[in-house]
Amino acid sequence: MSDTQVGDSLLFLTDEQLRQGIEAVFFAYQGFTAAPDLVLEGTQYGRAHHRALHFIARAEGMKVTRLLTILGVTKQSLNRVLRTLIEDGLVESRVGRADKRERHLFLTPEGAALESRLSGAQRKRMRAAYRQAGPEAVAGFRQVLEALMDPEQHRTYMSLREGKS
Amino acid sequence: MSDTQVGDSLLFLTDEQLRQGIEAVFFAYQGFTAAPDLVLEGTQYGRAHHRALHFIARAEGMKVTRLLTILGVTKQSLNRVLRTLIEDGLVESRVGRADKRERHLFLTPEGAALESRLSGAQRKRMRAAYRQAGPEAVAGFRQVLEALMDPEQHRTYMSLREGKS
DNA sequence: CTTGGAATGTCAACAAGCCTGACTTATTTT
DNA sequence: AAAATAAGTCAGGCTTGTTGACATTCCAAG
Known part of the structure; x- marks a missing residue:
């Protein structure tokens, strides 16, 4: 298709525009993770723990399998994270009532407190960007x-x- | 400020909306990196190499320091990536003419070829999303x-x- | 002109985080 | 009873990031 056919309306699909979009995502993602990373520095945890806490908070009682598909990581990888969170008393794992193979995940008050600090920092950043735009x-x-x-x-x-x- | 004061116009700043935005960024970023990751699987390189190639292609002759600030990593981390790219003949490092401490980075034809494949895959994905939205x-x-x-x-x-x- | 500080880049050793593969345990389904 | 599912574990490896020490080059103050 020629330029005259597509007209100005498709200029936002040029390679240069797409490249700028790609770079914008890259730089924005750095800003996006900066705030919770600062909070994490004061703890012994990393981004992987943050992600787990976020989604457990989002849907209390979530099964481990569900969390696996959400995070898109392997069982072994998640398990290491989850184990430390459980050992440290931030997350509680309860055997399923209907199906005893399943484990349902909950935040303890300590876990909820950390999740709240992480989430608050990230929301603050996000809110500023939303308000500005x-x-x-x-x-x-x-x-x-x-x-x-x-x-x-x-x-x-x-x-x-x-x-x- | 009360709800009646702010009206409907600020409802996009509620915690729930921000949380959804945060999750959207998280899931979109997975999709964003999926395409080039597939290309990278056929090579011996990772995302770090992709990022370096991208920005060198973007501004040929870029200094190492510039690349450092762009990528936001330590110079040691970048150096390992850069060393393999140079050893493999994808990137060329030329001593600065004015200031011999500086190294200016260029893509070789092989480097440009890989960068093009990576960039093409990611742009294709981006273009589809842009067109849809x-x-x-x-x-x-x-x-x-x-x-x-x-x-x-x-x-x-x-x-x-x-x-x- | 030289000397000391600043800038640029390199090397070595190590830690975090995620991956694959193989396996165990317990439970449910067929 | 056999197959499938859910969760967890062990061993080993890769990528990406870190800190610390160091070499080279440039520049400006003495």
Whole structure:
């Protein structure tokens, strides 16, 4: 297709525009993780622990398998993280009532406290960016992010929002 | 401030909305890196090599220090990556003419070929998302990403676009 | 002109985090 | 009883990041 056919409306799909978008994601992601990373420095934990805490807080009672698919890591990798969180009393693992093979994960008060500090730092950052960009930009932001996800990741993303505004 | 004061216009700043945005970034970033990761699997390199190749391609003749600030890693970490790329003949390091302490980085034809494959895969993914979301959404996407960057990162980001559309 | 500080880049050793593969235990389903 | 599922473990390896020590080069103050 020629330039005259596509017109100006598709100029946002040029290689240069896409390259700028890619770099924007890269730099923004650095800013995105900076705030919780600062909180983590004062603890013995890393990003992997943060992610686990976030999603357990998001859906209390979550099974280990669910967490595995969400995080997209291997069982061994998650298990090391989970073990330390359980040993340190931040997460509680309860045997399933219906199916005793399953373990359901909950935050202890200590775990909830740390998760709250991490989440608060990240939300603060996010809120500042949202406020600066405005509601319409945020709507577009969300649209592109959703389009960027794998279909499977998108399904997981949507499923976490059930019953929430 | 009360709900009646702020009205509906600030509902996008609620904790729940911010949390969803945070999760969207998380899942989208997985999709964002998936395409080049597939290309990398066929090579002996990792994401760190991809990032270095990307920015060297972006600004040929770039100094090592510049690359350090862009990537936000220690010079030792970058050096290992750079050393293998140079040894394998993907990157060329030339001593600075004015200042002989400096090393200027260039892609060899082989390096440019790999960079092109990586970049092409990622742009394809990005283009699909952009096309699906539309130009207005993309504009908002870029606005929020820029607001999410650290001021320093934002300066770096802008400086890479000098002379480009 | 020289000397000391600053900047640039390199090397060595080590830690964090994630991966694969093989295996165990307990439980549920067929 | 056999197969499948959920969770957890052990061993070993790779990538990416870290800190600390060091060589080279440049520049500016004495």
